[in-house]
Amino acid sequence: MSTRNEDGDILRAQFLDDDDWLRIDEVCTRLSVERQWLVEMVELGALDPHGGLEPSAWEFPRRELPRVLAMTRLVADLGVNLTGAAIILDLVEERRRLLSQLGK
């Protein structure tokens, strides 16, 4: 809580490093998802952790967290399946790139 800015301090935003990895339990806590959900995502190839076969040994890149959260919400809110959610996010990204090239 000490870093919360109540006094108008300037917060420093950081880039997400490629070498910042989180254990599966930490990802579950941070995203408020069940462990089994992450296992499913890995099985479907939507997530690619380090660390071999045992989920308890898995490590996930922190930079993937916003994407995992977005996929989770799409599945929960719109009733699409994981593959559908992954395709939606790819298309949204592509649309963003095209709109940006058009200056919109």
Next chain:
Amino acid sequence: MRFKDYYEVMGVPRGATQDEIKRAYRKLARKFHPDVSKEKDAEERFKELQEANEVLKDPEKRAAYDQLGADWRQGQEFRPPPDWGKGFEFTPGRGGRGAHSAGPGTGSKTGADFSDFFSELFGNRSPFGGTQGFQSAGRGGAGHGFASAGQDHVARVEIDLEDAYRGGTRTIELRTPEITPDGHVTSKPRTLRVSIPAGVVEGQQIRLAGQGSAGIGGGPSGDLYLEVNFRPHPLFKVDGRDVIAQLPVAPWEAALGETVSVPTLGGPVELKLPANARAGQRLRLRGRGLPGPTPGDQYITLSIVLPPDSPEARDFFTRMKQELPFDPRAELTASGRASA
């Protein structure tokens, strides 16, 4: 508190069937889901929609809501009737599923900051209580003496291209769900001053450590991820780290290969045009795009602009016409003839 017209939010008449409500919800959810939608107010709209759906999809809640009568208007000042909830049979232990109940575990808790109106009538302390997600900021199950880290959140932030180039401080407004001492959930506006690192690109996420949900029982706060979007720029477009701009030049500048001043994010630079430059020709200013491990380039596309109309200009062009034998369509007419 303000009355919420859930039928208006869903765009259905009060007499709509449960199936019609389901269809309306799905249709609007696709349109306003914040991970997909381009609408500016998608997040707010989607939250409203989820709240409306939470009530209307549930026959018991819907019946209770309908009892308030059809005369209330969206936004009207409202106090719940003293006998609210009386005379209804409640299914014991019902509503044990959060606002996000499907699939992925406990899921994200965007439903945790529904309106005061919802929270008063259907929330935790209401006769309809027992809905998870309205306790301890959506982290149900955390008992006393138990410490747990807070959740991570994602928000979108719009910045100017100049801020991405140089880095800059932005003030952003967020709405954060918060629990009042009497157990209600309200969404409280929160202002953060954020220093954006130089070299961020469109769509990239940057992290504010400790600015997500507060932890429980002294656990650390979650993080806040900001997804960066650029505001449209009057001169520049971007593609990754590359910056793209149009450069208007006079016909003689193009013809003679003059040196012209070109605006870049880092300030104007001098560029010598190739002699006989064409309209539409693309030139590259290496390393003048957004900074990064490999800095982007700036591309400029030439457009050749005639001087404004004047007697002098006309004299000049008339002389060119007479003195320069030139047919810009020679190739077109030649190939036209060949294919005829």
